[in-house]
Amino acid sequence: MKTDISRKLFAQARKLIPGGVNSPVRACKSVGCDPRFITKAAGSKVYDADGNEYIDFVCSWGPMILGHNHPAVVTAIKEALENGTSFGAPAPVEVELAELVTKALPSVDKVRFVSSGTEATMSALRLARGYTGKKVVVKFDGCYHGHADSFLVKAGSGVITLGIPGSPGVPDDIVKNTVSIPYNNEEILEKTLRDESLDIACVIMEPVAGNMGVVPPEPGFLQKVRALTEELGIVLIFDEVITGFRLSYGGAQAKFGITPDLTCLGKIIGGGLPVGAYGGKAEIMDQIAPDGPVYQAGTLSGNPLAMAAGAATLKELGKPGFYEALDAKAEKFANGLSTLCQKYLEHATLNRQGSVMTAFFAAGPVFDFDSAMTADTDMYGRYYRAMLDQGVYLAPSQFEGAFISAAHSEADLAKTLEVAESVFSSLKK
Numbered sequence: 001m002k003t004d005i006s007r008k009l010f011a012q013a014r015k016l017i018p019g020g021v022n023s024p025v026r027a028c029k030s031v032g033c034d035p036r037f038i039t040k041a042a043g044s045k046v047y048d049a050d051g052n053e054y055i056d057f058v059c060s061w062g063p064m065i066l067g068h069n070h071p072a073v074v075t076a077i078k079e080a081l082e083n084g085t086s087f088g089a090p091a092p093v094e095v096e097l098a099e100l101v102t103k104a105l106p107s108v109d110k111v112r113f114v115s116s117g118t119e120a121t122m123s124a125l126r127l128a129r130g131y132t133g134k135k136v137v138v139k140f141d142g143c144y145h146g147h148a149d150s151f152l153v154k155a156g157s158g159v160i161t162l163g164i165p166g167s168p169g170v171p172d173d174i175v176k177n178t179v180s181i182p183y184n185n186e187e188i189l190e191k192t193l194r195d196e197s198l199d200i201a202c203v204i205m206e207p208v209a210g211n212m213g214v215v216p217p218e219p220g221f222l223q224k225v226r227a228l229t230e231e232l233g234i235v236l237i238f239d240e241v242i243t244g245f246r247l248s249y250g251g252a253q254a255k256f257g258i259t260p261d262l263t264c265l266g267k268i269i270g271g272g273l274p275v276g277a278y279g280g281k282a283e284i285m286d287q288i289a290p291d292g293p294v295y296q297a298g299t300l301s302g303n304p305l306a307m308a309a310g311a312a313t314l315k316e317l318g319k320p321g322f323y324e325a326l327d328a329k330a331e332k333f334a335n336g337l338s339t340l341c342q343k344y345l346e347h348a349t350l351n352r353q354g355s356v357m358t359a360f361f362a363a364g365p366v367f368d369f370d371s372a373m374t375a376d377t378d379m380y381g382r383y384y385r386a387m388l389d390q391g392v393y394l395a396p397s398q399f400e401g402a403f404i405s406a407a408h409s410e411a412d413l414a415k416t417l418e419v420a421e422s423v424f425s426s427l428k429k
């Protein structure tokens with residue numbers, strides 16, 4: 001596969017941008033190759049600067065659930081563009097997206113739009129601390145909530161992918177108010193939340209972890225978190241930046257029947273443009289400026305193009321049968337991949353939740369950070385490079401998910417399984 005132009009671009013980018021990328025995991029460091037520079041995307045495909053075509057399972061890390069450049073989204077952005085790109089003032093389309101989000105998520109009385117998932121979780125944490133007057137945030141090992149200081153403790157995604165122990169630049173004064181405990185461990189959860197020496201403001205969690213690879217909650221785990229936080233007056237924040245409008249139109253909270261106090265969103269609700277959001281009970285949300293004293297702001301918050309792209313996306317997702325069809329397609333593909341893993345690989349286990357999944361090169365089961373870390377990342381790197389060179393574009397990290405979109409055709413998925421079979425059989429040797 002010719003990659004000269006990507007290689008040249010990467011060399012130039014590295015002179016100007018740290019690591020040559022604007023987000024670390026894209027540098028492909030953990031999978032032992034240089035990144036392909038993508039110039040175009042349409043439907044289930046992405047195309048690189050050398051003209052190579054790939055079936056895309058990164059889907060921009062989740063947002064492209066409809067596939068790239070869905071006509072309804074493109075039209076909405078074009079129409080919004082005719083009227084300007086940013087007003088710095090409230091606009092009708094912000095109300096439209098707020099109505100769609102609050103109707104989809106009964107736990108969200110009010111929502112504030114921001115420009116990234118990081119901003120959403122950072123703001124939700126400040127709000128929980130302001131509302132409770134307490135300091136400590138409890139998170140789970142391997143979960144990733146963006147790069148705000150308080151969350152860079154045993155975080156997932158690029159942090160574990162690059163083996164960064166935490167992050168220099170985060171003062172101990174901040175870190176001491178973050179407690180990270182194992183996911184899916186009810187005993188440690190209860191012991192921690194009942195520890196009266198901890199001044200706990202909130203628990204933040206990915207209801208289905210996606211940043212140590214996909215790790216679903218064990219049966220009863222989410223219910224246990226909700227019951228304890230309810231009993232102890234601790235704010236429960238569901239970070240649904242990945243799962244929101246991915247697992248169902250009502251997100252993970254609808255899927256698992258849990259009502260969090262606050263919800264963070266991102267990715268899909270922006271339809272590919274920069275958006276994040278946090279929302280929840282009016283009693284809590286009314287603490288946010290200008291109605292309340294907890295401050296949060298943003299120049300491009302509620303950007304009209306991004307709102308229009310998000311609203312168009314959610315309208316497509318709200319059509320009858322969308323998730324049933326997507327999940328059925330994902331299940332069929334996952335079963336095929338799992339069968340190949342069993343046939344060719346000594347240690348492999350596939351975790352899936354709806355249309356997002358991870359094939360771990362580990363004996364399994366993978367149910368938390370420690371078990372995820374048993375994965376053979378070198379083997380994943382070999383798998384990644386071989387799949388890439390045969391036109392399949394996976395996440396450049398063992399600790400991320402592969403996303404199926406409405407645009408992935410049966411032919412795309414069948415071809416991917418064919419390529420995977422040839423790759424697995426070569427990995428076996």
Ligand code: KE4
Nearest residue numbers: 023061116117118144145146157241242266
């Ligand atoms: P952003 O600031 O990247 O928009 O969102 C942060 C975030 C918050 N919460 C969850 C559950 C997330 O997964 C993320 C970001 N996800 C990663 C990949 N899993 C983004 C990819 C990247 O960092 O380049």
